[in-house]
Amino acid sequence: MENEKQYLFDNPNNVKRVLYVLYGCCVLLFVLDFVIHRHVLHSWESLWGFYPVYGFVGCVILVLVAKWMRTFLMRSEDYYDEGEADINGKHSADSGGHDVDA
Amino acid sequence: MESIVQIQVATMWTLEVPPFLPFFIGALIAAVTRGTLRGAIMVAIPVVSALHLWMVPEGVHLQFAFFDYQLTPYRVDKLSLMFGYVFHIAAFIAIIYSLHVRDTLQQVAALMYAGSGLGAVFAGDLLTLFVFWEFLAFTSVFLIWARRTRRSYQAGMRYLIIQVLSGVILLIGALFYAAENGTLEFGFIGLTGIAGWLIFIAFGIKCAFPFAHNWLTDAYPEATVTGTVILSAFTTKVAVYSLARAYPGTELLVYIGAAMTCFPIFFAVIENDLRRVLAYSLINQVGFMVVGVGIGTALAINGAVSHAFNDVIFKGLLFMTMGAVLHMTGRMNGSDLGGLYKTMPKTTVLCIVGAASISAFPLFSGFVSKSMVMSAALENGYDWIWLMLLFASAGVFHHAGIKIPYFAFFAHDSGLRVSDPPNNMLLAMLIAAVLCIGIGVYPAALYSLLPYDTGYNPYDATHVLAQTQLLFFSALAFVWLNLKGMYPPELHSTNLDVEWFYRRLFPVAIQSLFATTWKLDGALRRAFVLRLHQCLHYLSGIYHVPTGLLTSSRPAGSMAMWVAIFLAGYLFLSFIN
Numbered sequence: 001m002e003n004e005k006q007y008l009f010d011n012p013n014n015v016k017r018v019l020y021v022l023y024g025c026c027v028l029l030f031v032l033d034f035v036i037h038r039h040v041l042h043s044w045e046s047l048w049g050f051y052p053v054y055g056f057v058g059c060v061i062l063v064l065v066a067k068w069m070r071t072f073l074m075r076s077e078d079y080y081d082e083g084e085a086d087i088n089g090k091h092s093a094d095s096g097g098h099d100v101d102a
Numbered sequence: 103m104e105s106i107v108q109i110q111v112a113t114m115w116t117l118e119v120p121p122f123l124p125f126f127i128g129a130l131i132a133a134v135t136r137g138t139l140r141g142a143i144m145v146a147i148p149v150v151s152a153l154h155l156w157m158v159p160e161g162v163h164l165q166f167a168f169f170d171y172q173l174t175p176y177r178v179d180k181l182s183l184m185f186g187y188v189f190h191i192a193a194f195i196a197i198i199y200s201l202h203v204r205d206t207l208q209q210v211a212a213l214m215y216a217g218s219g220l221g222a223v224f225a226g227d228l229l230t231l232f233v234f235w236e237f238l239a240f241t242s243v244f245l246i247w248a249r250r251t252r253r254s255y256q257a258g259m260r261y262l263i264i265q266v267l268s269g270v271i272l273l274i275g276a277l278f279y280a281a282e283n284g285t286l287e288f289g290f291i292g293l294t295g296i297a298g299w300l301i302f303i304a305f306g307i308k309c310a311f312p313f314a315h316n317w318l319t320d321a322y323p324e325a326t327v328t329g330t331v332i333l334s335a336f337t338t339k340v341a342v343y344s345l346a347r348a349y350p351g352t353e354l355l356v357y358i359g360a361a362m363t364c365f366p367i368f369f370a371v372i373e374n375d376l377r378r379v380l381a382y383s384l385i386n387q388v389g390f391m392v393v394g395v396g397i398g399t400a401l402a403i404n405g406a407v408s409h410a411f412n413d414v415i416f417k418g419l420l421f422m423t424m425g426a427v428l429h430m431t432g433r434m435n436g437s438d439l440g441g442l443y444k445t446m447p448k449t450t451v452l453c454i455v456g457a458a459s460i461s462a463f464p465l466f467s468g469f470v471s472k473s474m475v476m477s478a479a480l481e482n483g484y485d486w487i488w489l490m491l492l493f494a495s496a497g498v499f500h501h502a503g504i505k506i507p508y509f510a511f512f513a514h515d516s517g518l519r520v521s522d523p524p525n526n527m528l529l530a531m532l533i534a535a536v537l538c539i540g541i542g543v544y545p546a547a548l549y550s551l552l553p554y555d556t557g558y559n560p561y562d563a564t565h566v567l568a569q570t571q572l573l574f575f576s577a578l579a580f581v582w583l584n585l586k587g588m589y590p591p592e593l594h595s596t597n598l599d600v601e602w603f604y605r606r607l608f609p610v611a612i613q614s615l616f617a618t619t620w621k622l623d624g625a626l627r628r629a630f631v632l633r634l635h636q637c638l639h640y641l642s643g644i645y646h647v648p649t650g651l652l653t654s655s656r657p658a659g660s661m662a663m664w665v666a667i668f669l670a671g672y673l674f675l676s677f678i679n
Contacts, residue, residue, distance in 0.1 A: 070590060
C-alpha cells in the first residue's frame with residue numbers, strides 16, 4: 001500500500017543508527033577494559049579483552065555449529081505427524097493447532 | 103481390628119492452613135462459578151494465601167503418624183518459603199493473564215496445579231512429596247490437552263507417561279529409603295544406596311536432565327496460550343527445590359547442570375517455534391540452578407534458589423509475550439512472524455524487558471542471581487564449568503535475548519497488523535516486567551529472603567563490566583552474522599532430539615517387530631496347514647480305498663460280518679442275564 005504508515009524501522013537510516021550505537025557501545029566497553037581496575041578471581045579474566053572476545057567467538061561458534069547440526073537433524077515440519085498418523089492408521093488433519101483459547 | 107491409621111494433628115487446624123488447601127478449595131469453587139465471580143475468586147486466592155504465608159513462622163505445622171512413619175505434610179523453612187512466595191507470584195500473574203479465558207477445564211486445572219506445586223515444596227516427608235509429585239502431573243496435563251488438537255493430545259499423553267514414570271520411581275525410591283533409614287523424612291539424601299539413586303533419577307526426570315529433557319520441549323509448546331505460562335513456573339522449579347533439599351553439594355550435579363546450560367542453546371538457535379525456543383532456554387536456565395545446587399556452598403545455593411525465583415518471573419514474562427503473539431496472530435513460528443513492533447509496541451517493550459532479564463543484563467533480575475552461581479563456580483575451582491556457564495550466558499542472550507524479540511517483533515515484515523493483546527494480558531506482563539526490573543535494581547529485597555546470608559554484592563565494577571562486555575559482543579556477533587548472511591534462517595522444520603528414540607525409533611521398531619512376527623506367524627500357520635493336508639492326503643491314500651479303514655462305500659461282505667458280530671453280542675448279553 002502506498003499510504004501505509006511509515007514505522008520506525010521502515011527507514012533504513014534508523015536501523016543504521018541503532019547499529020552505530022551498538023558499535024559505539026562495543027568500542028567504549030572495550031576501552032573501559034583498560035581503564036577500570038578489575039579484581040579477578042581467575043587468571044584468564046585478566047587477559048586482554050577476554051570477555052569481549054569470548055562472547056563474540058562463542059556466539060559465532062554457537063551459530064555455526066547449530067547451522068551445521070541442521071544438516072543431519074532437520075526434518076520436515078510434519079515429520080512426527082506422518083509417523084504417528086501411520087501408527088494410528090489415520091492422517092493428521094488438525095496438525096496446525098492454531099486454535100487458541102476459546 | 104484396631105484402626106491402623108492414627109491421626110494426631112500436632113498443631114491445631116485453625117492456626118495453620120497448608121498453602122495448597124486454599125488453591126484446591128478455590129479450584130472447587132471455580133468449577134461451579136462463572137464469569138466475573140469466578141475471575142474475582144481466582145485472583146483473590148493467591149493474594150489471600152500469600153498474605154497468610156507471609157505470617158507463617160518457620161517450623162513443622164502439620165504432622166501425623168501413618169503406620170510406623172511420621173508424615174509431615176506441612177513444614178516451613180527458608181528454602182521452601184522462597185519457592186512458596188514465588189509460586190504465589192507466578193500463580194497470581196498467570197491468573198490475571200488468563201482472566202479472559204472462558205474454559206472451566208483450564209481454570210480448574212491451573213489452580214489445582216499451582217496448589218500441587220505448593221504442596222510439594224512444603225512437603226516434609228517423601229510420601230507427601232510423592233502424592234503432590236503425581237498431582238503435578240495429572241493436573242498439568244489438562245493445560246496441554248485444553249488446546250484440543252490431536253497434536254496436543256498426543257504430546258500430553260507422552261508428557262503424562264514420563265511424569266507418572268518419574269513419580270513411580272520416586273515412590274519406589276521412597277520405599278527403599280524407608281527400608282534403609284527407617285524414616286520418610288524429606289531432608290538431605292545424597293547419592294548413596296539404591297534409594298538415593300532412584301530418588302535422584304525421579305527428580306532428574308522432572309528437572310529435565312539431558313536425555314530426559316524432551317517431555318518439556320515436546321509438551322510446553324503444545325499447551326494453550328495461558329497453559330504454557332503456568333506450566334513454565336512449577337514443575338521444573340519443584341524439581342530444583344527437591345534437588346536443593348536432598349542433594350546439595352553432589353558433584354555430579356555440577357556436570358549435569360553444565361551440560362544442561364550448553365546443549366539446549368544449539369537447538370534453540372535452529373528451532374522455529376518460538377515457544378519451543380523458550381522451552382529449550384528454560385532447560386538452559388534450570389542448568390544454572392542445578393550447577394548451583396551441585397556446588398552446594400552457601401553462595402551457590404543462594405544463587406540457585408534466587409535464580410529459580412527470578413526465572414519463574416522472567417521466563418513467565420517471555421512465555422506471556424509469546425502467548426500474546428500467538429493469541430493475536432494465531433502463529434508461533436519465527437518464519438511466519440516479524441514486524442509486529444509496529445502494531446504491538448507494548449508487547450514488544452515488555453518482551454525486551456524479559457529478554458534483558460533472562461540475558462542477565464545489569465539492572466535486570468537475571469544478573470543479580472546468575473552471577474552468584476558463576477562466582478561460586480570460580481571460587482570452588484570449577485574453571486571449565488565456569489567457561490561453559492560463560493558460553494551458555496552468551497548463548498542464552500543470543501537465542502532468548504535477541505532471537506525471540508527479533509524474529510517476533512522485528513526481522514522481515516510479515517504483514518501482520520494485529521493490536522496489543524487484551525488489557526488483562528498486558529497487566530500481567532507489566533507486573534512481571536516491573537518485578538524483573540525491581541529485583542534487578544534493588545536486589546537486597548530478594549537477598550533478604552534467601553536461605554543464607556553471604557553479603558554478596560553483584561554490582562561491583564568488575565562484574566558489571568565483564569557481563570556487559572560479554573553481552574554486547576554477543577550482540578555484535580549476531581549483527582555480524584546477519585549482515586554476512588551467515589545466520590541460519592528460520593525454516594519450517596522439525597529438529598530431531600532425544601525424543602526421536604521414543605517417537606520414531608521405538609514405534610517403528612515395535613511396528614516392524616509386530617509386522618515381522620505376524621508374517622512369520624502366518625507363514626508358520628500356512629506351512630502347518632499344508633503339512634496337515636499332505637498328511638491327510640497320504641493317509642487317505644492308504645485308508646480311503648474300498649477295503650480301507652476309512653472307506654465310505656463298504657463292501658457287502660464286511661456288512662454281513664458286522665451284523666454277525668452284533669448278533670453274537672446280543673447272544674452273549676442274553677447269557678449274562
